[in-house]
Amino acid sequence: MEHFIALVTKPDNVPILAMLFLIPYFMWLSYKQARQTDKTGVPSDAALNDKVYVWPYLCRNEFVCAIIVMLVLGIWSITIDAPLEEPSDPTKTPNPSKAPWYFLALQEMLVYFDPWIAGVVLPGFIIAGLIAIPYIDINPKGKGYYTLKERPFALAVFCFGFIILWIVLMIVGTFLRGPGWNLFAPWEKWDPHLVVPLTNVNLSYLFGIREAATANFFGFAVVAGYFALGPIFYFWKRGTSRFLQELGLVRYVIVSFLFLSMLALPIKMALRLGLKIKYVWVSPWFNI
Amino acid sequence: MNEERKGLKEKITKSDIWRSIFRHGYENTGRRYTLQVLQNVWLHLHPPRVSRHALNFRFTWCMGGITFLMFLVTAVTGVLLMFYYRPTAEYAFRDVQYLEFDIPFGMLLRNMHRWAAHGMVISVMLHMFRVFLTGSYKKPREFNWAVGVILLLVTFFLSFTGYLLPWDQLAFWAVTVGTNMARATPGLGHEGPFAPDVVTQANDVRFALLAGTIVGPSTLLRFYILHCVAVPLLASVLMALHFWRVRKDGGISGPL
Ligand code: HEM
Numbered sequence: 001m002e003h004f005i006a007l008v009t010k011p012d013n014v015p016i017l018a019m020l021f022l023i024p025y026f027m028w029l030s031y032k033q034a035r036q037t038d039k040t041g042v043p044s045d046a047a048l049n050d051k052v053y054v055w056p057y058l059c060r061n062e063f064v065c066a067i068i069v070m071l072v073l074g075i076w077s078i079t080i081d082a083p084l085e086e087p088s089d090p091t092k093t094p095n096p097s098k099a100p101w102y103f104l105a106l107q108e109m110l111v112y113f114d115p116w117i118a119g120v121v122l123p124g125f126i127i128a129g130l131i132a133i134p135y136i137d138i139n140p141k142g143k144g145y146y147t148l149k150e151r152p153f154a155l156a157v158f159c160f161g162f163i164i165l166w167i168v169l170m171i172v173g174t175f176l177r178g179p180g181w182n183l184f185a186p187w188e189k190w191d192p193h194l195v196v197p198l199t200n201v202n203l204s205y206l207f208g209i210r211e212a213a214t215a216n217f218f219g220f221a222v223v224a225g226y227f228a229l230g231p232i233f234y235f236w237k238r239g240t241s242r243f244l245q246e247l248g249l250v251r252y253v254i255v256s257f258l259f260l261s262m263l264a265l266p267i268k269m270a271l272r273l274g275l276k277i278k279y280v281w282v283s284p285w286f287n288i
Numbered sequence: 289m290n291e292e293r294k295g296l297k298e299k300i301t302k303s304d305i306w307r308s309i310f311r312h313g314y315e316n317t318g319r320r321y322t323l324q325v326l327q328n329v330w331l332h333l334h335p336p337r338v339s340r341h342a343l344n345f346r347f348t349w350c351m352g353g354i355t356f357l358m359f360l361v362t363a364v365t366g367v368l369l370m371f372y373y374r375p376t377a378e379y380a381f382r383d384v385q386y387l388e389f390d391i392p393f394g395m396l397l398r399n400m401h402r403w404a405a406h407g408m409v410i411s412v413m414l415h416m417f418r419v420f421l422t423g424s425y426k427k428p429r430e431f432n433w434a435v436g437v438i439l440l441l442v443t444f445f446l447s448f449t450g451y452l453l454p455w456d457q458l459a460f461w462a463v464t465v466g467t468n469m470a471r472a473t474p475g476l477g478h479e480g481p482f483a484p485d486v487v488t489q490a491n492d493v494r495f496a497l498l499a500g501t502i503v504g505p506s507t508l509l510r511f512y513i514l515h516c517v518a519v520p521l522l523a524s525v526l527m528a529l530h531f532w533r534v535r536k537d538g539g540i541s542g543p544l
Binding site for chain 1: 318321322324325331334335336337338339340341342343345346347349350353354357358361381384385388395396398399400401402403404406407409410413414417418420421422423424425426427429430433434437440441444447448451454455456457458459460461462464465466468469470471472473474477479480481482502503504540541542543
């Protein structure tokens, strides 16, 4: 437990502690406003044409906000010293070696996917997906105010991605990953000699497939099926709905592809942790 | 009583001494307020007027502004740190130690720079979260959201390049771990899938980033220049674009 307290109070981990309070606070703040709008309706035009002068009203707010933030930063800087460890030594690898805290969700993905997917492809999808959001979310409602009712799908997807897959994984990576990148509960001692038996098998193996070429084809089929079947089925059922008509085929394909790529992470985590599955698709060139 | 006070005020503000100091009074008029913003080089990023709800902390959480403030703090403290820091493997670590133990307020300077940088990463993430929750990326702000995403990456990269500079174990290994993934870039990393045979450890993307096959003195210099010159410049240009677009897209979003 002591080492856990030492870890939590490490100067560089202060931002993560701050996030533990800031995220719930802002979730609550926005939830309250969303409930309010959903109950009383979107504020009318009249209220909006209500303009105020930037000087003094906005500048005063900015000034007060800047003073408060500088006070917090000042106290933070006076009370907590930035860390400085031993001089760098390429021959002494610390165990565990961790990236800066804001990249730990990415480092966490390395457990479940090979480096080229976890380190390059999925981050690429995150960036491309973020940029694509305004162009694939064609819902004109919920612009410029908090709401839950008017865009439940968009909010659910983004909050899941941001809160669970980014913030929570970052916290897990910082506080619960120990030597050998093994998971340790807060009260467990970090044991650098801990040997975790690797009994993971590939999905094709579970299905009794032993031959490489067949396994390769099987894996391809599973991955292709994962990305194709759901969207095709949904399109077949609801393709004529007004929403999908407006969305159009191209956007529909992009949305479902990005959505399923995001879900692939928790699915792979569940497969690994629950069923001890290493790879879904093993091919001569790469493994997924 | 009131009359008396007014008379006294008048007497004072009309006196020769007062008027020698303050050349004219301050009119409480809209014209005055507008000019105050338009004629000030720092304030003129703002429009003269904004809708009332844009002032509301509960709407914007002030997070975009706080991100910018943190950037300014890191810029000022960063320049001061540059006076004491030499980006070479011999000196880097010692200079940081020297800064901590011998320079007056050196430790405070270093702390402020580091915590403001962390603060900027926190606030930029929360800013993005707020912009999503209020649906502010929707037409006509699609492009500004895209600029924002690039700014998010730039913020991470600023912080990451700075992380190496103390040249201690923490710095060295965090950057080693962080850049190792570049090895696996498909086609461009020597351990990535689909990489042609000519791509080796000594010419792949990771090599370009590190200026070597491992993190070394040339990496330190490279990251220093990226951190102190190239990335801050890029960030400033993108922020200028971002703020300009906030205005051109009709100010802070609101229900129309
Ligand atoms: C260095 C980083 C950034 C700085 C300094 C910055 C600054 C600002 C500021 C001062 C505003 C005015 C409103 C507010 O304070 O909320 C704003 C608005 C906006 N920002 Fe950023 N921002 C940054 C990053 C981002 C990111 C990462 C995104 C999204 C991915 C983004 C998207 C937007 C959008 C769409 C608006 C308009 C919001 C509205 O009209 O309600 N920005 N930004």
